[in-house]
Amino acid sequence: MNRASNGVDGDPSTIVQADQSYPDSNWFVVDLINAYHVEYISLHTNPNCVGGCGNGYHICDTSPFSNLPADHTFTVPCGGYTEFYRFVIIQRDHSIEEMLSDKQLQFAELEVYANDILLRYSNVALNQPAYMSTEDLVHSPSLCVDGDKTTFCLLSPETPIYENWFAVDLIQKFKVVYVVLYSRSGCCYDTMDNFLVGLTNYFDPKVNKTIRDNYEFCGQYPKTVSADFQPMRVDCININIYSRFVIIQQEAAKAGPASPMTFAELENGEHCMCGTPPEPGKTYVSCGCSSISWCSSHYAVFSGITSSGYKGCHQDFLRILVYMTI
Known part of the structure; x- marks a missing residue:
């Protein structure tokens, strides 16, 4: 083929x-x-x-x-x-x-x-609290925000009604521009075909309930998944709302015990993530540094304005991203 x-x-x-x-x-x-x-x-x-x-x-x-x-x-x-x-x-x-x-x-x-x-934007989901409606004891949701694509999280089998959600708490509220998910390696690509991304400010991960359609809709990945570590980008329909939680759900037809949700990594980004030095030899331009003062002394600030109209600062490289403005 x-x-x-x-x-x-x-x-x-x-x-x-x-x-x-x-x-x-x-x-x-x-x-x-x-x-x-x-x-x-x-x-x-x-x-x-x-x-x-x-x-x-x-x-x-x-x-x-x-x-x-x-x-x-x-x-x-x-x-x-x-x-x-x-x-x-x-x-x-x-x-x-x-x-x-x-x-x-x-x-x-x-x-x-x-x-x-x-x-690009910087990652704000890295090592933040992450949850699944039914957590696997080995492949926990935290493995999908650890910056490592070789690890993966896995939804444990659920019985009807399938709650079927992954959520990451960004601690603060951000404007989400887009979300990128990476498939896991060697298995189960099709479990994330046409996955959905939701946004909300009101979410209690201790209360396991069905939440489908009860959040702000960011977007849906419009394709099938067919490769190891495949990056899957979803552009949010509305980039002007502030959200604290990012939610991932399988397409309704996929949600069930035969194909439990599993993927390698999710990341969120916001403007000018400061306090961490960039990877040596790499330069990353933030799409949203509206103020040089946001960049700590660890970042080398570019002179002038980037093509996006924002001042730029060096950024640390992170793999999977939900890109956002603040």
Whole structure:
């Protein structure tokens, strides 16, 4: 199966292929989850391609390519030092594509290279109190806010009615911008297909009850889960409300003893998380540092304003994020 994930699996022997029968433009998009200064992109052509490999592909600001050999890697400089980008798109140049009867898009592998400047919010869920409606004694909910993707939390079997919730207490109230969840490794990907994210300020984890639909709806992941540590981003519908608790629930059809909730990590972010020095050699730009005074002496403050319109400060890197403003 030539699915999209083949294009970013690190294996040039697998290919991604868009249906040639599709009447309009075919495209491939990779979500980097965070926004980066993209320096260059490498694309490896289909090893089994016969003529016209990469014909008309338009990447960054380069002219369309033509007649690339099969099983060949070509690199395109992007020079992205002024703008941050989250999505990378591979598509044929329209002027070339409209002349082709076969609009099939195919290649083996896409690699995106960026510098160490990362546009993102910081994590406020790390090591905060976390709860599940029925906790597993070994794989406790705290393992999903420990910053370690090799550990995972697991919902113990529940009997009807299935309460089915994971909640993290942020201690304070924040404006949640988006949530990113990572799947666990080696098992049970589909248990988190189409999961839901909720927000609330009123939640008692000591009272186990059904809470579905009784919280502010942030959003729902619109896809299935198919890989180890797959990052799954949900953008909140309303980013202007303050919330203390972030809630994760399985889609109602998934909630049950046959597929208990399990994932590797959840993180929340807020502006300018200060007090922890950044990882050596890395630079992280906060999307929401509205005041340099928020940044402690541990952070090197950038001069001027970032492309997002906020002053920037170095940020510590954390894996799974609920990105938020304060």
